[in-house]
Amino acid sequence: MRLNLSSQIDIQPVHGENAWLKGDIEWTPRLLRSALAWLSEKTGKSLLKLTDKDYSENGLDQLLRIYGSAYDVNIRVFNDLQHTITGWPGGKPNADDTDRPERAFPYPKRIIVFSPHPDDDVISMGGTISRLVRQHHDIHIAYQTSGNIAVNDEEVTRFMHFINGFKSLFLDDATEEISRKYKEVKNFLSNKKEGDLDTRDVLTIKGLIRRGEARTACAYNHIPKERIHFLDLPFYESGKVEKLPMGEVDVNIVYDLLCEVKPHQIYVAGDLADPHGTHRKCTDAVLAAIDVAKSRGDEWLNECRIWMYRGAWAEWDIENIEMAVPISPEELRMKRNAILKHSSQMEFAPFLGNDSRLFWQRAEDRNRATAKLYHDLGFADYEAIEAFVEYKPL
Known part of the structure; x- marks a missing residue:
C-alpha cells in the first residue's frame, strides 16, 4: 500500500513574501490574491478603492500593464474572493x-x-x-x-470518586471487582512519579x-x-x-x-x-x-x-x-x-x-x-x- 503523505499537499503560503517586488513574475490567481491583500493592508483601503497610483507607488505597476487598470484587477480579485x-x-x-x-x-x-x-x-x-x-x-x-x-x-481521580460513590449508593455487594479496580487505580495514581x-x-x-x-x-x-x-x-x-x-x-x-x-x-x-x-x-x-x-x-x-x-x-x-x-x-x-x-x-x-x-x-x-x-x-x-x-x- 502506498501511503499518501500530507507533506505533498501544495498549500505553501505566498502572502507576505512580496515576490512581486522582485521583478516580473508569473501571476497565478493565488499570487494575485496575495498581492492585493498585501496592498490593501499597506494602503488601508478595501479592494475596490485601490487606485492606479496605489499600484504604481507600491511596486505593482506590472499589474496595470497586464490588466489595463486598477479597477480591472480589483474587480477580478474581489469577485474571486466573493x-x-x-x-x-x-x-x-x-x-x-x-x-x-x-x-x-x-x-x-x-x-x-x-x-x-x-x-x-x-x-x-x-x-x-x-x-x-x-x-x-x-x-x-x-x-x-x-x-x-x-x-x-485529577480528572481520573474525580471520575473514580464518582464510580465509588455510585457503587456505594446503588450496587450490591457483588461488586468486589469494582472495589479492587478502584483501589488499584487509586494506589497507582497516589504513587505515580513524574515521567x-x-x-x-x-x-x-x-x-x-x-x-x-x-x-x-x-x-x-x-x-x-x-x-x-x-x-x-x-x-x-x-x-x-x-x-x-x-x-x-x-x-x-x-x-x-x-x-x-x-x-x-x-x-x-x-x-x-x-x-x-x-x-x-x-x-x-x-x-x-x-x-x-x-x-x-x-x-x-x-x-x-x-x-x-x-x-x-x-x-x-x-x-x-x-x-x-x-x-x-x-x-x-x-x-x-x-x-x-x-x-x-x-x-x-x-x-x-x-x-x-x-x-x-x-x-x-x-x-x-x-x-x-x-x-x-x-x-x-x-x-x-x-x-x-x-x-x-x-
Missing part, C-alpha cells in the same frame, strides 16, 4: 452553483468530519457543523484517536472520559449517537507523547468507515502544526485511505469532495481559502458551548502549547480575525468566518 463566501457549506439545493464552492446536489449529503482528537471537530469547524446539521445533511463525526494522554490525573507511564487501565479511563465529552458535544449539536465513530487508531496508543508510526492498519480502519458511509463530503485536518504530530498522522491516514479508494475504483469517490480545515494552531492564508463560511454571533456562542463540553481540555489540559489562550479563545480569535480580513478587503462585516481549502487527490 465566490469563496457561502452560508451553505454542504451546497444550496435548487440553486445555481456555478460560482459556489460546493455543489447543489446531491442533497442532502452524507458527510464525514474526521477529528484527530475528540475535540478538534468543534474547535476547528464547530460553526460549520452546526450549519450542516440545520441544513439537514447526514453528518458523521469520526474521532481518529482516543486522546487519552491529554487527560490529567511514569500510565497503566493500560488508567489510559482506558482517560479515553472513556474523552469519549463521554465528545458524545456530549455531539448531542449538543444534534448529531445522533449512531453517527459518532471512535476509531481509536492504533498508532496513537503508545501511552507516550511520542507515537508509533502510522501504518496500514490505521489506513484500513479509516478506509472501512469510508466504504461504510460512502460520503459526498469529507472534512479533514489541514492544521499540521500541532505540537506532537498527531494531526499530521491522522491526515496521512485519511489521504492514504482515499488513495486506496481511488486505486480500487470505488464509485463513491467520484461524487466526493474533500475539504481541509485548520484548528487551534493556525489559519489558512487568504490566497488559499476556497470556502469561507460566515458564522453569526449566536453560532459562535454555540461553537464555544460545544468546545466547553470537553471540560478535561480546558484550563488543565496538558498540551496547550506555548499559547496561553484556551482552545475556545484561540478558535474565536482566529475566526474573528478571518472575518475582519474579509471585511477589510471590502466584504460584509461578519462576526466570524471558518475557512476551508479543497484537497484534490492526484
Whole structure:
C-alpha cells in the first residue's frame, strides 16, 4: 500500500513574501490574491478603492500593464474572493452553483468530519457543523484517536470518586471487582512519579472520559449517537507523547468507515502544526485511505469532495481559502458551548502549547480575525468566518 503523505499537499503560503517586488513574475490567481491583500493592508483601503497610483507607488505597476487598470484587477480579485463566501457549506439545493464552492446536489449529503482528537471537530469547524446539521445533511463525526494522554490525573481521580460513590449508593455487594479496580487505580495514581507511564487501565479511563465529552458535544449539536465513530487508531496508543508510526492498519480502519458511509463530503485536518504530530498522522491516514479508494475504483469517490480545515494552531492564508463560511454571533456562542463540553481540555489540559489562550479563545480569535480580513478587503462585516481549502487527490 502506498501511503499518501500530507507533506505533498501544495498549500505553501505566498502572502507576505512580496515576490512581486522582485521583478516580473508569473501571476497565478493565488499570487494575485496575495498581492492585493498585501496592498490593501499597506494602503488601508478595501479592494475596490485601490487606485492606479496605489499600484504604481507600491511596486505593482506590472499589474496595470497586464490588466489595463486598477479597477480591472480589483474587480477580478474581489469577485474571486466573493465566490469563496457561502452560508451553505454542504451546497444550496435548487440553486445555481456555478460560482459556489460546493455543489447543489446531491442533497442532502452524507458527510464525514474526521477529528484527530475528540475535540478538534468543534474547535476547528464547530460553526460549520452546526450549519450542516440545520441544513439537514447526514453528518458523521469520526474521532481518529482516543486522546487519552491529554487527560490529567485529577480528572481520573474525580471520575473514580464518582464510580465509588455510585457503587456505594446503588450496587450490591457483588461488586468486589469494582472495589479492587478502584483501589488499584487509586494506589497507582497516589504513587505515580513524574515521567511514569500510565497503566493500560488508567489510559482506558482517560479515553472513556474523552469519549463521554465528545458524545456530549455531539448531542449538543444534534448529531445522533449512531453517527459518532471512535476509531481509536492504533498508532496513537503508545501511552507516550511520542507515537508509533502510522501504518496500514490505521489506513484500513479509516478506509472501512469510508466504504461504510460512502460520503459526498469529507472534512479533514489541514492544521499540521500541532505540537506532537498527531494531526499530521491522522491526515496521512485519511489521504492514504482515499488513495486506496481511488486505486480500487470505488464509485463513491467520484461524487466526493474533500475539504481541509485548520484548528487551534493556525489559519489558512487568504490566497488559499476556497470556502469561507460566515458564522453569526449566536453560532459562535454555540461553537464555544460545544468546545466547553470537553471540560478535561480546558484550563488543565496538558498540551496547550506555548499559547496561553484556551482552545475556545484561540478558535474565536482566529475566526474573528478571518472575518475582519474579509471585511477589510471590502466584504460584509461578519462576526466570524471558518475557512476551508479543497484537497484534490492526484
